[in-house]
Amino acid sequence: MQSYFHNLACSRCKSAYPADIPQNLCACSSPLFAQYDLKEVSRVVSREDLGYRVHSLWRFKELLPLLDAKNVVTLFEGFTPLIPSLRIGAALGMTALQFKDETLNPTGSFKSRGLSVAVSKAKELGVQEISLPTAGNAGGAAAAYAARAGLKCHVFMPEDTPSVFVEECRAYGADVRMVPGFITDAARAMQAEGAEKGWFDVSTLKEPYRVEGKKTILFELAQQFSWNLPDAILFPTGGGTGIVGAWKACSELRELGWLNRHKMPRLYAVQAEGCAPIARAFQQNLEIAPEWDDPRTAAWGLRVPKAIADFLVLKAVRESQGIAVDASDDQMRVSQKEMAEQEGLFVGLEAAAAVAALKQLIVNQKIGKQENVVIVLTGSGLKS
Ligand SMILES: *Cc1c(COP(=O)(O)O)cnc(C)c1O
Numbered sequence: 118m119q120s121y122f123h124n125l126a127c128s129r130c131k132s133a134y135p136a137d138i139p140q141n142l143c144a145c146s147s148p149l150f151a152q153y154d155l156k157e158v159s160r161v162v163s164r165e166d167l168g169y170r171v172h173s174l175w176r177f178k179e180l181l182p183l184l185d186a187k188n189v190v191t192l193f194e195g196f197t198p199l200i201p202s203l204r205i206g207a208a209l210g211m212t213a214l215q216f217k218d219e220t221l222n223p224t225g226s227f228k229s230r231g232l233s234v235a236v237s238k239a240k241e242l243g244v245q246e247i248s249l250p251t252a253g254n255a256g257g258a259a260a261a262y263a264a265r266a267g268l269k270c271h272v273f274m275p276e277d278t279p280s281v282f283v284e285e286c287r288a289y290g291a292d293v294r295m296v297p298g299f300i301t302d303a304a305r306a307m308q309a310e311g312a313e314k315g316w317f318d319v320s321t322l323k324e325p326y327r328v329e330g331k332k333t334i335l336f337e338l339a340q341q342f343s344w345n346l347p348d349a350i351l352f353p354t355g356g357g358t359g360i361v362g363a364w365k366a367c368s369e370l371r372e373l374g375w376l377n378r379h380k381m382p383r384l385y386a387v388q389a390e391g392c393a394p395i396a397r398a399f400q401q402n403l404e405i406a407p408e409w410d411d412p413r414t415a416a417w418g419l420r421v422p423k424a425i426a427d428f429l430v431l432k433a434v435r436e437s438q439g440i441a442v443d444a445s446d447d448q449m450r451v452s453q454k455e456m457a458e459q460e461g462l463f464v465g466l467e468a469a470a471a472v473a474a475l476k477q478l479i480v481n482q483k484i485g486k487q488e489n490v491v492i493v494l495t496g497s498g499l500k501s
């Protein structure tokens with residue numbers, strides 16, 4: 118497989134952890150990150166080599182944590198197109214707006230990237246049962262890859278989760294539990310049972326490899342932009358794996374020496390007005406994001422009142438000179454309709470939030486009209 122993965126290290130205190138057993142958080146409660154021998158990768162692989170490989174995120178195998186190819190669990194996730202905006206960008210006076218269409222992934226959202234890698238690695242480490250709390254797409258993706266891998270999957274969902282997500286998990290044969298309250302309550306119920314039964318917890322950023330799958334979005338963008346990254350990238354943000362993965366990928370690409378110029382893209386986190394802990398913390402200059410009381414939004418992927426990686430999301434936004442913003446559900450619905458009618462793209466409310474946020478950022482001159490801008494279309498409208 119020729120992976121150059123060697124160990125895990127804490128994203129906060131830098132403590133190292135062995136990677137030959139399943140791991141969750143550091144002893145200091147922060148996420149663990151996979152470390153690679155990037156010097157060796159840049160010595161043996163050229164960026165041009167990557168263009169001739171499999172049409173999935175597994176083309177970046179040297180920079181992914183799997184050691185043996187036989188453990189890869191794939192449904193051909195990733196390798197998604199970059200689609201130019203025809204009308205929405207022009208209406209804003211923009212010249213180079215493009216959409217990274219993640220709705221084409223297996224299970225209809227970018228969650229499949231993370232779960233392909235996480236389930237593969239769990240299988241490689243001998244895990245037999247995985248579990249996670251989710252109010253949306255993560256459950257379906259986990260259930261699909263677990264089915265493909267032959268692993269048992271336990272999904273804990275808030276009672277009010279839309280039935281489309283519940284049915285999707287059940288279709289893949291997952292053990293689905295409905296829990297009263299929010300996703301935090303579902304997480305508590307899962308931990309209580311999972312600790313006793315030895316399930317491996319694959320919650321967002323409590324598990325180190327989902328973010329590795331997500332980071333491949335940036336590797337693909339680097340290829341699609343001929344090794345010049347765009348000026349600005351907008352990420353609908355809930356738990357933050359997408360934007361944290363992008364930030365990690367930027368630093369790996371820089372160290373690999375694969376980019377033509379050193380300028381990094383500005384990363385924008387987009388949240389829902391009714392659940393915007395990261396955007397609020399950004400405005401208040403805080404390093405962590407206090408829990409959001411009474412989260413309300415129809416964009417299920419953005420209904421995360423407290424993210425374990427809040428400090429990493431805020432760091433990614435600030436170090437890249439981006440901004441954390443929010444959009445209302447009404448604005449999302451307007452943008453969802455515009456995307457479908459004017460671009461032919463039926464996206465979920467989360468992606469529509471990023472389109473709505475872009476309008477504000479252009480009006481406020483935070484993003485220039487001539488800049489290369491990418492919006493990550495995280496999920497399909499068919500589920501909303
Ligand atoms: C999960 C999800 C998000 C949020 O992604 P994070 O990486 O958790 O921030 C956004 N959009 C959709 C469609 C999602 O399923």
Ligand SMILES: [Zn+2]
Nearest residue numbers: 127130143145
């Ligand atoms: Zn630590």
